[in-house]
Amino acid sequence: xxxFDHPDFDHHQQVIHGCDAASGLRAIIxxxxxxxxxxxxxxxxxxxxxxxxxxxxxxxxxRGMTYKSALxxxxxGGGKAVIIADPHRDKTPELLHAMGRLIDSLxxxxxxxxxxxxxxxxxxVIAEVTEHVSGLGRDGxxxxxxxxxxxxVFHAMQSAVYHGLGRAESEDQFAGLRIAIQGVxxxxxxxxxxxxxxxxxxxLADVDRDAAARLAGELxxxxxxxxxxxxxxxxxxxxxxxxxxxxxxxxxxxxxxVVCGAANNQLASPEVADRLRDRGILYxxxxxxxxxxxxxxxxxxxxxxxxxxxxxxxxxxxIFARAAQEGRSPALVADDLARERFETAG
Numbered sequence: 001x002x003x004f005d006h007p008d009f010d011h012h013q014q015v016i017h018g019c020d021a022a023s024g025l026r027a028i029i030x031x032x033x034x035x036x037x038x039x040x041x042x043x044x045x046x047x048x049x050x051x052x053x054x055x056x057x058x059x060x061x062x063r064g065m066t067y068k069s070a071l072x073x074x075x076x077g078g079g080k081a082v083i084i085a086d087p088h089r090d091k092t093p094e095l096l097h098a099m100g101r102l103i104d105s106l107x108x109x110x111x112x113x114x115x116x117x118x119x120x121x122x123x124x125v126i127a128e129v130t131e132h133v134s135g136l137g138r139d140g141x142x143x144x145x146x147x148x149x150x151x152x153v154f155h156a157m158q159s160a161v162y163h164g165l166g167r168a169e170s171e172d173q174f175a176g177l178r179i180a181i182q183g184v185x186x187x188x189x190x191x192x193x194x195x196x197x198x199x200x201x202x203x204l205a206d207v208d209r210d211a212a213a214r215l216a217g218e219l220x221x222x223x224x225x226x227x228x229x230x231x232x233x234x235x236x237x238x239x240x241x242x243x244x245x246x247x248x249x250x251x252x253x254x255x256x257x258v259v260c261g262a263a264n265n266q267l268a269s270p271e272v273a274d275r276l277r278d279r280g281i282l283y284x285x286x287x288x289x290x291x292x293x294x295x296x297x298x299x300x301x302x303x304x305x306x307x308x309x310x311x312x313x314x315x316x317x318x319i320f321a322r323a324a325q326e327g328r329s330p331a332l333v334a335d336d337l338a339r340e341r342f343e344t345a346g
Contacts, residue, residue: 041078041079093125183240239286292312
């Protein structure tokens with residue numbers, strides 16, 4: 001399968017395919033850039049329809065990790081790993097050990113952590129065969145980064161609500177705001193609880209309708225069908241599920257004036273950022289907003305992690321101000337700022 005001519009190939013330093021017949025492993029690791037440090041990125045386990053789909057995902061996600069680490073001011077590069085498998089049916093210790101051996105063969109150029117389809121327990125199994133694993137809990141605390149990702153998105157939303165809706169940051173900044181959350185997994189649910197506590201009214205949707213109903217009952221939120229969430233009459237739309245949620249058709253239907261969520265690769269294509277801007281919708285670049293988890297993993301629960309995550313809002317203030325001044329999409333400004341940081345780091 002061609003890599004260099006792939007539309008999402010972005011001068012990646014290394015793309016590795018791994019296979020282990022005994023365990024059934026079929027995996028791809030993409031290392032985008034290591035100028036600032038070793039490539040950190042989660043391990044996604046997903047039943048991709050094809051190897052081509054898996055390659056597209058890992059190329060896009062690894063590039064996003066480079067930009068995310070640069071704008072989070074971390075001494076890390078960007079990478080990602082995917083296993084083509086059903087995490088509910090195919091995940092075994094043998095599969096994870098085989099993946100760990102593949103990671104170990106890169107001698108520290110790539111460091112893995114949990115992601116969609118993998119969790120802390122899986123990281124502990126992988127750590128039995130390689131030391132290049134992060135995000136493990138210690139001192140009795142969980143290594144799950146999702147609460148920290150949600151905290152970062154909350155700070156990002158504070159900045160976006162100020163720049164997009166004119167609501168200054170305060171204790172009642174979110175009071176009365178209507179926010180739609182697409183996807184209530186670990187990150188989406190944690191974000192929903194924070195926003196509920198801050199006074200926002202919530203509309204929730206998830207393909208797991210039972211999970212959405214349970215959370216809605218807890219937070220006195222309204223639930224809608226997954227396909228209807230983009231039509232909700234809200235102020236803020238928060239994509240927190242899989243990527244490519246923002247298509248031209250979705251942008252046409254959106255009622256929200258601000259988009260700020262935790263999902264990776266929210267733009268189905270780069271030109272969608274301009275469509276959002278043309279409609280007067282403020283888009284929060286996803287890799288800036290969702291950097292809380294990687295910041296926590298990098299700090300490994302040192303006391304400074306909370307203060308570092310809070311700086312996500314400050315970074316977005318700069319991005320939104322530059323975008324307004326230059327008449328460009330925040331997505332383009334964020335890319336430029338990230339490149340300024342990682343391309344000159346060497």
